[in-house]
Amino acid sequence: MKSLKRLSFVILVVVLSLLNFSSKTVLAEGSNPVSKFLKVNNTTLEFKEIVYIDGTNGNDTTGDGSKNKPFKTVVKGFDYLDANCREDGAIIIKDGTYDVSNIFKGNSNNLNARYNKMKISLLAETMGKVSFTNVKEWMVIENNYSYRIKVSLYGIIFKSTNAYYHLAGDNWMNEFYNCVIAGGYGGVHGVVSDANIKVENCLFLGSPSSKYYIADSITGSALNSASTSNSIDPYRGTKTNCLYNVTVDSNYNITSSGWKNAGIGQNPDGTTANIGVYGGQFAWGSKVEEISNVRKLKVVLEVKEQLQLSVDEDLDENLEMIWTSSNDTVATVDANGVVTALAPGNTMITVTSGDGTYTDYINVLVVDDAKDYRLAVDLKVGKTCRLTVDDLTDTVKVNWSSLDLTVATVSSKGKVTAVSEGLTVVIATDEEGNEIGQIYIRVRE
Numbered sequence: 461m462k463s464l465k466r467l468s469f470v471i472l473v474v475v476l477s478l479l480n481f482s483s484k485t486v487l488a489e490g491s492n493p494v495s496k497f498l499k500v501n502n503t504t505l506e507f508k509e510i511v512y513i514d515g516t517n518g519n520d521t522t523g524d525g526s527k528n529k530p531f532k533t534v535v536k537g538f539d540y541l542d543a544n545c546r547e548d549g550a551i552i553i554k555d556g557t558y559d560v561s562n563i564f565k566g567n568s569n570n571l572n573a574r575y576n577k578m579k580i581s582l583l584a585e586t587m588g589k590v591s592f593t594n595v596k597e598w599m600v601i602e603n604n605y606s607y608r609i610k611v612s613l614y615g616i617i618f619k620s621t622n623a624y625y626h627l628a629g630d631n632w633m634n635e636f637y638n639c640v641i642a643g644g645y646g647g648v649h650g651v652v653s654d655a656n657i658k659v660e661n662c663l664f665l666g667s668p669s670s671k672y673y674i675a676d677s678i679t680g681s682a683l684n685s686a687s688t689s690n691s692i693d694p695y696r697g698t699k700t701n702c703l704y705n706v707t708v709d710s711n712y713n714i715t716s717s718g719w720k721n722a723g724i725g726q727n728p729d730g731t732t733a734n735i736g737v738y739g740g741q742f743a744w745g746s747k748v749e750e751i752s753n754v755r756k757l758k759v760v761l762e763v764k765e766q767l768q769l770s771v772d773e774d775l776d777e778n779l780e781m782i783w784t785s786s787n788d789t790v791a792t793v794d795a796n797g798v799v800t801a802l803a804p805g806n807t808m809i810t811v812t813s814g815d816g817t818y819t820d821y822i823n824v825l826v827v828d829d830a831k832d833y834r835l836a837v838d839l840k841v842g843k844t845c846r847l848t849v850d851d852l853t854d855t856v857k858v859n860w861s862s863l864d865l866t867v868a869t870v871s872s873k874g875k876v877t878a879v880s881e882g883l884t885v886v887i888a889t890d891e892e893g894n895e896i897g898q899i900y901i902r903v904r905e
Contacts, residue, residue, distance in 0.1 A: 498550065498583065499749045500614070501728045502810040502819065503741045503786045507581065509545035510750060511537045514554040527750070530554065534582075534592075535563040542575055550581040552748055553616070555589035564595045572607035579610040579632075587615030587638055588712070588737060588744030595620040608632050613639055614742050617712075627693060628655035633680060636662050638742040640712055656680045657694055661723070661733070661740035663712055664692055684723035684735045686714055700724060703735050712737055712744075730782040730814065741784065757888075757897030758806070758823040759837070761791070767799040768838075769822065771811060782812045790826050801826040838902050839868070839878035847874035849888055849896055858896065859889045868901045878903040 498505045511525040512518075518532035525531050525540050534553065541549035564571060584590035595618050612635040619642045627641070628634050633656040642665040657680040666689035680694040686703040701723045707716045714736045723733035725740050733739040761767055771777050778797040785793045790805035799809055803826060810821040837845060847870070850856045860870040864884035870876045876886055881903050888896040 496550075497751050498552070499751045500583075500587070500742055500746050502784050502812055502821075504751070504808050504810075504821065505550070505581070505786070506806070507548050507550040509541060509549040511540055511549065511551050512554070513537050513551055513558075515556045515558055516554070518554070533562070534558055534560055538563060538575060538578075538580070541580055542578060546577065547579045549579075550583060552583050552585050552750075553590045555584070555586050557591045557593060559594050560592045561594035561596060564592070571611070572609045575609050576607050577609065581612040582614070582616060583748050584615035585748050587742055587746045587748075588617070588640075590615065591617040591619055593619045610634060613637065614748075615639065615737075615744065615746075617642060619643055627659070628657040628680065632656070633658055636660070638662065638737045638740060638744060640665065640737060659683070659685050659693065661685060661735070661737055661742065663708065663714075663737050664688065665708070666691075684725070684733055684740055686719065686736045701735060706736075725788070726782065726784055730812070741786075757899045758825040759899075760825045760827060761799070761801040763801050763803060763826060763828055765801045767801070767824070769793070769797040769799060769809060769811070771797075771820075780814060782814065784810045784812075786810070791824050799824060804828055837899065838904065839876070840904050841878050841880060844875055844877045845901075847876060847886060847888065847899070849874075857891045859891070859893075861887050861889070862901070863887070867903050876901055881905050 496507050496510045498507065498510065512527045512530035513532070513534055513536070514530040515532060518530040520532045520536040523529045523531045525537065531537055531540065534551065537551040541551070563574075610632040614637045617640040627636060635658040638661045640663045659680070659682040661683070662685045664685070664687040666687065679696040681697050682692050682694060682699045682702050684701050685692055685699075686706045688706055688708065690704045692699060692702055692704070703714070703716075703718050705716075706714050706719070709715055719735040719739075721727075721732040721734060723735045723739050725733040727733050727739055728741075728743055728746060734743075737744050759767060768775075769778070769783075771781060775796070779795060781797070783793040783795060783797055785791055785799070785807050786809075787805060787807040788802075790803055790807040791799050791801045791809070793799045793809050797811070801824070805826055807824050807826070808821050809824055810819065812819040839845060847860070848854070849858050854873065858874065860872060860874050862868050862870045862876075862884050863886075864882065866880055867882035867884035868876050868878050868886070870886050874888070878901070883903075884901050885898050886901055887898040890896055
């Protein structure tokens with residue numbers, strides 16, 4: 461790949477191509493001081509709060525949940541977030557084995573009843589290095605229609621010997637990425653008539669005494685997953701690139717055929733995803749890293765719109781790169797850097813060179829209707845587009861600047877005007893001079 465033509469501290473070029481609409485919106489989201497970010501391979505996840513658990517060195521009494529003073533038990537992490545951040549909190553769990561009989565109690569003490577209406581994520585610090593033992597009946601399931609909890613789990617092994625495993629609570633979709641559901645057995649629970657789950661790169665190990673893991677009320681999707689029996693939850697819904705009746709070794713490697721580079725998406729090395737827990741964006745062995753200084757600018761697309769990204773004036777350079785979306789249910793990106801908006805939500809598009817020496821990303825917000833603000837970033841001379849750091853209310857105090865005023869200017873309200881052919885960067889800062897975000901503006905004759 462030839463050397464990239466870019467400014468010293470901004471790499472990714474945004475080129476909005478008019479594929480579906482005559483114009484598009486580019487919005488810059490304001491700085492949110494409570495946002496925290498985790499990175500796994502090339503995927504970045506955003507949370508309002510992050511709590512750390514260390515079963516060996518943590519302490520539920522003197523710890524505060526920080527990385528340097530972690531809690532000891534998983535239930536303490538739940539209780540802390542229950543009191544301090546009931547939505548979009550994350551628990552990072554240090555490598556080890558954790559007895560969770562005090563949290564997955566089953567019956568009327570199920571997760572939904574105890575932490576009603578929470579939305580929470582649990583991540584193994586190293587994917588595949590955290591095991592939960594003594595998981596009781598009804599791991600994540602509603603016992604009453606008034607109970608609901610949304611849980612996203614990453615890289616965790618669930619072990620039980622006599623439990624029903626129901627992985628969904630209600631119409632809040634629970635998500636399982638690169639998890640192992642071991643032992644136990646499935647069952648039918650009539651209350652859960654609208655339960656939803658998303659299962660990706662998971663492995664289901666059937667109980668030797670009964671058919672594994674089938675609950676006829678649960679719907680959703682399964683992707684790149686495998687089962688040692690002929691059943692994979694969800695019972696109803698879509699199952700894409702899944703394998704059944706597989707054999708596995710003690711480290712949960714699939715030993716039967718059909719798993720290697722047979723999935724959808726990408727492995728960390730850029731190859732087509734494997735089926736099972738060693739494949740996909742959260743492949744086992746990957747470590748969770750808390751990161752800061754994440755850019756907050758977002759490109760706004762309407763559902764079904766498409767967006768062309770580029771790393772160079774020559775679009776053929778895109779084919780030398782690896783493109784990924786952190787949430788392909790919101791938007792996908794193809795090998796040419798074309799983003800397709802699918803559903804409302806946020807995702808991060810990451811580009812990486814084949815040798816791994818260059819990586820960058822851009823945030824994308826997909827909405828149902830962007831109303832009247834739909835001007836392109838890729839501008840012709842004399843054209844304009846609008847940037848913002850709030851919900852188009854202009855209530856956040858922002859200072860706007862362009863690095864090259866001969867290419868494009870920007871007003872105090874974030875209106876960009878293309879002046880002459882070239883490439884520049886528009887930067888938004890707060891009243892203290894802290895950078896909120898930055899984005900390329902390319903101008904053509």
